[in-house]
């Protein structure tokens with residue numbers, strides 16, 4: 068009988084036949100989902116025989132939903148993710164400029180999935196633009212509910228924007244003068260809170276303890292945006308001290324504490340975001356867990372993914388560690404020019420499923436996915452994105468790459 072995943076005292080209770088809601092996604096979403104679900108079912112079957120099985124439940128969002136229901140993100144979809152706790156999704160399109168706001172961001176905000184967890188590591192044999200991709204092994208904890216990314220914006224010329232400008236002009240004249248072209252400026256608001264920072268940084272440090280990592284780096288642009296990004300840095304260090312007993316190194320602000328798990332020192336440090344984007348190329352071995360604000364984390368995750376072979380194998384999960392709610396999804400988008408061509412790499416969604424299984428405690432199924440991905444890549448049977456950069460590789464379709472992963476699980 069299929070059942071719900073629940074949470075008790077902070078621990079997930081996962082039945083043998085859990086219902087898992089999924090969104091197929093726009094653009095290349097259907098191609099990728101078809102390849103991925105076969106891999107997920109095969110991994111569960113190979114790991115547990117008939118004793119465990121996922122009961123997949125499709126829920127609608129994006130273009131498919133709009134065409135069928137007239138609603139981009141129906142309440143029934145939100146209710147399903149609320150009720151069943153753990154889900155997975157393909158990418159959803161967001162138009163640039165006007166049009167609907169991001170459905171991906173809406174899901175994260177409505178379910179308060181405050182961590183966007185994006186591990187970035189190299190799989191042996193994957194072609195990369197850098198000389199030593201093996202040195203990159205980082206885990207991004209991107210704040211997922213705040214920042215300019217939340218989309219609190221005022222379009223120039225609207226009554227709301229005029230009202231906000233009037234309010235600034237009246238109450239904060241010095242601030243208002245800093246708007247270079249006030250007649251035509253649109254405005255955006257960048258909220259960054261102590262609570263939002265604290266829960267994100269706490270989750271990142273806890274991850275470093277649990278997974279025996281050496282450091283957590285707070286990434287920010289706090290020299291310029293002092294009370295948002297700078298505060299993120301300060302609150303991050305404060306969290307390390309208050310929650311984990313970290314003490315300052317050489318007068319600070321870097322600090323460290325001994326892992327309660329291993330007794331080894333874990334260092335908390337910080338880097339300014341632009342410098343970080345060059346450090347990931349020049350000194351990747353010095354970085355481990357990264358805690359970032361929302362927009363910085365968005366940029367860094369695509370850039371880091373490129374270092375280890377591209378966005379085709381860049382997984383992720385949006386998680387609330389307090390309620391247990393989680394929706395796993397790739398780092399990449401809908402790649403519309405490849406839609407319906409059965410061509411793109413399904414690896415990011417497949418590895419997002421691997422993260423989901425590990426989150427559920429189904430580690431044997433997760434391990435089989437890693438084994439299958441490693442096998443398919445080392446046999447040089449890969450999709451176009453890897454094949455174009457690999458000598459002697461065999462070009463596979465999206466669906467065939469899924470099959471190759473399954474074949475390499477044995």
Ligand SMILES: NC(=O)C1=CN([C@@H]2O[C@H](COP(=O)(O)OP(=O)(O)OC[C@H]3O[C@@H](n4cnc5c(N)ncnc54)[C@H](OP(=O)(O)O)[C@@H]3O)[C@@H](O)[C@H]2O)C=CC1
Nearest residue numbers: 158159160161162171378379398399400401402411412452
């Ligand atoms: N979480 C989500 O649902 C996300 C949604 N989006 C949305 O997706 C839409 C398209 O965004 P866009 O900026 O084009 O970014 P995309 O990530 O969709 O695509 C950019 C490029 O990345 C490469 N790529 C993407 N997916 C894959 C894959 N599975 N396998 C191999 N290569 C891949 C392709 O490169 P190449 O051309 O070199 O082959 C592609 O042209 C936008 O509406 C955006 O808002 C974007 C990011 C996340």
Ligand SMILES: O=C(O)CCC(=O)C(=O)O
Nearest residue numbers: 160161169171172365398
């Ligand atoms: O929501 C979108 O369309 C883009 C989101 C995105 O790029 C991301 O979360 O990495």
Ligand SMILES: [Mg+2]
Nearest residue numbers: 365366369398
């Ligand atoms: Mg992105």
